[in-house]
Amino acid sequence: DIQMTQSPSTLSASVRDRVTITCRASQTVSTSLAWYQQKPGTAPKLLIYQASSLESGVPSRFSGSGSGTEFTLTISSLQPDDFATYYCQQYTSFPLTFGGGTKVEIK
């Protein structure tokens, strides 16, 4: 199984901060990597697919980069609505696997 490791597990930031979350795969996933945002009590929301493609309707302050085993999700200017937990997911092979999550908290 491909293990996905996110860092940090918790991140404290202020509105308008630039935020970067890292996701590392235990073996190459090429660019078969997605990012999701989840708020308490709700279903995850797709933000980024194919490592760097922005899902329709997602604000342009979100961006993704990377390939192979190292990926990043960047929020260019954190907004109040962005405080949530973020997950990466590889879909290059079964079983599909998610990272452990990064909780973005208000500083």
Add this chain to the structure above:
Amino acid sequence: EVQLLESGGGLVQPGGSLRLSCAASGFTFSSYDMSWVRQAPGKGLEWVSGIRGSGVGTYYAGSVKGRFTISRDNSKNTLYLQMNSLRGEDTAVYHCAKSRRVGATYEFDYWGQGSLVTVSS
């Protein structure tokens, strides 16, 4: 508008069985691969199982292989998860999720709100 509505969750004793359903609408159900993803209380996301749009081709996480069976009825636009030999560690909210595009791709653009399964005596 795409909608996914899960049902069938509840309290079950260890060793028991339960069948979850996911009613889909707003898209051509038979064209899209579907999955079940679960989230234990206070924990992260865990993919459980996936199925091709045609129903031919199923995939499982190691933790549920041999105990859970995924299926679909394309005439009813419904996805199922039959769960047998349930254990305490299967306690979670179970979401059905739709693959973003046609073909064997497994990033998920729509999710149901989930159905809670509690395994306890």
